[in-house]
Structure formats: structure tokens, C-alpha cells
Amino acid sequence: MDSSLDVLIYAHDGRGLGHVSRSVGIGLALRRIFPDLSVLLITGCASTAELIGEGSLDWIKLPSYKTSVVCGKSSGVKGNSNIDDKLLGELRARNIRDIVAAYNPRVFLADHTPQGKHKELLPALDVSPATRRVLGIRAVVGEVDKVWSELAQGVFKANYSDILWYGDTSVGGAEEFARLEYHYGVRPYEAGYVSRLAELREFQGSEPEVEKLAGVVSIPWSGEGTAVLLDKLAQTLSGIGAKHGNWHIYMDLREPGVMAAISCFSKLENVSFMQVGPQFLRDLGNSRSAVIYGGYNSLTDVMVCGVPSVVLLRGMKDNEQEKHGAVLAGKSSVIRGVFSDHDVSVVQLRASICACLESSAEVVSVNLNGAAHAARYLAALTGVCDVDCES
Template identity: 70%
Template sequence: MDSKLDVLIYAHDGRGLGHVSRSVGIGLALRRLFPGLSVLLVTGCKTTAELIGDGSLDWIKLPSYKTNVSGGKSSGVKGDSNIDDKLLGGLRARNIRDIVDTYRPKVFLADHTPQGKHKELLPSHDVSPETVRVLGIRAVVGEVGKVWSEFSADVFSSAYSNILWYGDSSVAGIGELERLSGHYGVTPHDAGYVSRLSELQFLDQNQEEREKVAGVISVPWAGEGTAVLLKKLAQTLSGIDVSYGDWKIYMNLREPGSGTVVEKFNGLGHVSFEQVGPQFLRDLRNSRSAVIYGGYNSLTDVMVCGVPSLVLLRGMKDGEQEEHAAVLARKSSAVQEVFADHSVTVGELREGLVKCLEVEVDEHSINLNGAENAARYLAALAGGSDADR
């Protein structure tokens, strides 16, 4: 095989950062454990460099998709390239095909669906037939039609041979594994939860101890109810004793209208705003509490850090976040309370945060080594070994 690359990782992109963050975590683990392997990540997510931070992972930037959410349902709109969503899918499909044809990777890891967003992976399946294609799927999929369609199953059977499942069957049970096995016709490899934070911690081992902040609040992307929620948070934090310490709110401050949001917190000297990036993970580790949205990535982060947290849900139609947060709340005391973002009250937020500030997170047995386990699995397929370390 005329391969110029060991592992190529494709990350689905659109609105949230979960898909890209998992992919970055696995890529970082590959580069750390197997420095002799060549690894590339391809995605349209424009914040990828910030997610990688100081890690040694190279990536190729595609023009990015953009997704709006209305009534819990997402739909594609023109991204920063100002190219129509569906047209962009076709153009990116040709880009990805050319990348695969040029690099001829030994292993290709696709996140979320075997066909890719807007079926953009399909043309690449016709080139580099020797490439071993692996599908990576999160712990709880939810009712995502593109994952559970007959089309996805047909695409998988024609081009893929393996599934990496980023979950822990001892936590979520075997129902999701059985469903995936029945749909795709293979037994998934149970890798464990993938945490980018776990990998970035290897880069921050010599960080000096600092005084803990009261809490961090993560709102990585704005939705329909974000402005109302932040107004409630401003009222909440104004009623919590400043003796607990400072609060940091992480948002994409480059989004239009972010300045208006910041104004809601005028007069709260113990509250500051930060751009989403690697510093969030450092502050999370040094925090007494957190407010996060219930995406896979954020839930994994607070479990790794052992930070008691309030989890907010956006009410998406696929039901993934509700199901996943409920499962983890039964297994990890890092998930203290779960609320719908549109209906949570100031009183509930204040009571929940004070509770988080005064509790300690218990030890748990959830497998959070998914990035490392996935990296070893992929390295074996690519012909790497522990001798590469």
C-alpha cells in the first residue's frame, strides 16, 4: 500500500464542539503514545486550534458548516464562507476525497456517522481501498436519524470494518451496544469515555497551585434561550456571597451580540468573561463548582476534574442529552442537578450552585480512558506498537 499517513481522523462539525473535542483527544493520545505514527485531523471547526492548545496534533481546516437551532431542531445555514450549506457539502466531499487519495491513510476514523455530514465522506470511499475505516460513536447516540438509518448501515457495510464506542457499558448498560451491533452488524469495541482534558493534563503537569475559583460557567454556543439564561445567571450570581470567590463565564465572545450579554453582569466585580479555549480546562480543574451544558464533552470534563456541577439541557429533539445526563447523574456525583435551560429558575440555580460549593465529589469507577484506549486500538490497526512510545 502506497500510504503516506498512518491515521486520518475526520470530525463532524456544525454547532457544538463534542465531535471535534473527542477527535482531538484521540489524536493527542495517538501522538503522545505513538510518536512514530503520522496523524492528521480534518474538520471544518474553526476553534480546533484552541481545542488542541499546546498539543502536538496537526490538522487540515475545511470551510465550516453553521447550524441554527429552533424549537430543538437544528438546520444548516451559510457558514463563514457564505456558501450554501448543501453546496458546501458537495465541495467539502471533493476536498476530503482528494485528501484521502493524496495521503492514502492506513486507518481512517470517522466520527458520528459513516457517511459524514451531508454525505461528504461517500466519494472518499471510492479511493484508497486498502484503508481500514473505523466509525467512532458516542456513549448515547439519541434518536439521530442519520445514525440509525438503513442508508448508514449500508454505507458502513460497504466501507467500514470496525466501531469504536466511546462509552462504558458498566455505566450505561449494554442496550446501546446491542442496538449498534444489531444496526451495523459488528460488535463495537468498548473504549470508554473520551476526554480531551485527560490528554491536555499531560501538558499541564507542572502547573502551580492557585487559589480555587468559586465556579466556571460554560456556554460554548448561543441558542434560542441563551440571552434569557444569562440574565438569570446574572441574578443568581448577584445573590451568592462573594466570599466563595470569583466566577468565570466561558463563551464564544466572537459571536455577534456577545457584548450585550456581558453588559448584563455590569456591577458584578467577582464575575469575568473568557473566550472558549484551553484555559477553560485549567480553570475547571481549579474550580469548586461548574455550570455546563449537557453535551458529551462537558459531562466528561467535569467527571475527569471531579467538580460538582449543574447541568443544563437545551431540549434537542434527539433526546441524547437528557438520556445521557440522567444515566451519569446516577453514577457520578459530579452531576449534582439537571435542569432544562429554558425553564430553570433563579432560585433553582442559586440553590444548586450553593449546594455544589459545599459538597465533595465521590470516587467513581467510570472508564474515562477512552482517548488512550482508542489510540491503542487505532495504532494496532495502523501497525504501530508500544515500541513507538
């Protein structure tokens, strides 16, 4: 095969960072374990460079999608390019097709769905016929129509050969694994949970000893109830006081209306607001507690660090976070409380955060080596193998 690229990774984008974070983690693992392989990531996520941090992974930026969430249902709106969502999908489809045609990758890894967001991967299926196409799926999909549709099933069977499942049957059982196998007609490869943080730690030097934070809070994207949640959080931290130390709250401070929403913290001198970025991972590893949303990426982060955490759920229609949070809460002692961000009370937040602060870091038994396992699987498909590739 006359190829200019070994592995091309496509990351779904639009809302949250979980899809891109997993893709970055696998890309970093490929570059670390197989430094001679050529690897490229394509996505529209504007935070990709911050997610890669000091890692060695190159990427191509597509114009970003943007998603609005109302009553738990997401819908596309104009992104930073100010191009209509549907038209942007058509334009990105041409971009992706041209990239695949130019680089002619040996292996193409698509995140989440075989057709891509707004079916933008379909035109690329007509080029580079020798490319081995692989679908990557998170541990708990939830009721995402675009994953379980007849279209996705047909596209996969006609153009894809492999599935990487980023889960652990010893944690959540085999139901999701079996459902994927039945729907797509291929037995998935169980890679384990993919953690970008675990990959970044592989090449980070030892950090100097600093005073531990009381905790970190991660709100990577704002929704319709964020202002109310922030007010509850301000009341909670005010009631806990400053005796446990400082808090860092990570948000996208560039989003409209955020600065007004955080004004309720103005009297809390031990609370600082930080822009979402790589510093969050360092702070998380140096924290006694955390408050996170129940996305795949955030859950793997706290499990890698063993930080006792309160998990908030956004109440999306696909129920993915509810299902995943319930599974992990029963298996991982780092998760000390799971609540709806809309319904949680100040009393519940305070009690759960105090329980975290009184706990110590935990060792987690969940398989968190998914990035390395996925990298070895993909490398084997390019024709490269190492002594651990079957592990």
C-alpha cells in the first residue's frame, strides 16, 4: 500500500471533551510506544492543543461544531466560523475526504460513529480503499441513535473491519460489549478505559512538593443550569470554610456570561477560577477532593489520580452519564456521591464534599491502560508489533 501515514485518528467534536480526549490519549500512546509510526489527529475541537499539552502528537484543526443543550437535548448551532451547522458538516466532509485521499493512511480510527458527525465521514469512504478502518466506542454508549442506527450498522459492515471498545467487562459486565457485537457483527477488542492523563504522566517529570489543594471543580462547558449550580457551589464552599485549603474551579472563561455567573464567589478568598487547560490535571493530582461532571474523560481522570470525588450529571436524553456513573459508583471507591446537577442541594453537596475531604486517595482496580492497549492493536494493523501487542 502506497501510504504517507500510518494512523489517522478522527475525533468527534461539538460538546464536551471526552471524545477528543480519548483520541488524544490513544495518539499519545502510539507516539510513545511506537515512535517511528506516523500519526495524525483530525478534529474541530478548539481545545485540542491544550489537551495534548507537552505530548508529541500533531493534528489538523477543522472548523468547530457547536452544540446547544436545552432540556437535555442537544442541537447544532453556528460555531466560531459562523457557518450554519448543516453546511459546516458538508464542508468538513470535503475537508476530511481530501485529507484521507492525500495521506492514504494504513489505518483510520473513527471515534464514536462510523459515519461521523453529520455523516461527514461518508465521502472519505470512497477514497483510499486499502485503508483499514476501525471504530472506537466508549465504555457505555447510552441511547445514542446515531450509534445504534441502521445507517451506522450498514456503513460499518460495508467499510470497517474492527471495533475498539474502551471499557472493562470486569467493571460494567458484558452487556454493552455484547450489544455492540450484535449490532455491528464484529467482536470488539476490549482495550480498557482510555486515560489521556495516564499517558501524559508517562513523560512528565516529578513535580515539586507543594501544599495540597482542598479540591478542584471541573465544569468544562456551560449549560442552561450552570449559573444555578455555581450559586449552590458558592454556598457550599462558604459553609465548608477555608480550613481545608484552596479551591480551583476550571471553566471555559471565554464563554459568554461566565464572568457574571461566577460573581457569587467574590467573597471567597480561597476560591480561584482557572481556564480549562493542562494545569487542571496537575491540580487534580494534588487535590484532596474533586467535583466533576460524569463524562468518561473526567471519570477516568479521577480514577487515575485516586481522588475522592463528587460526580454531577447533566441529565442528557441519552442517559449515558447516569448509566456509567451508577456502574462506576458501585465499583470504584473514589466516587463518593452521584447527583443531578439540576436537583442537587447545598446540603447534599456539602455532606459529600466533606466526606471526600475526610477520605484518603484510593487505589482503583479498573483497567485504565486502554490507550496503550488500543495503540498496540492499531500498530499491529499497520504491520508493526511488539512483545506486548497481544497483552
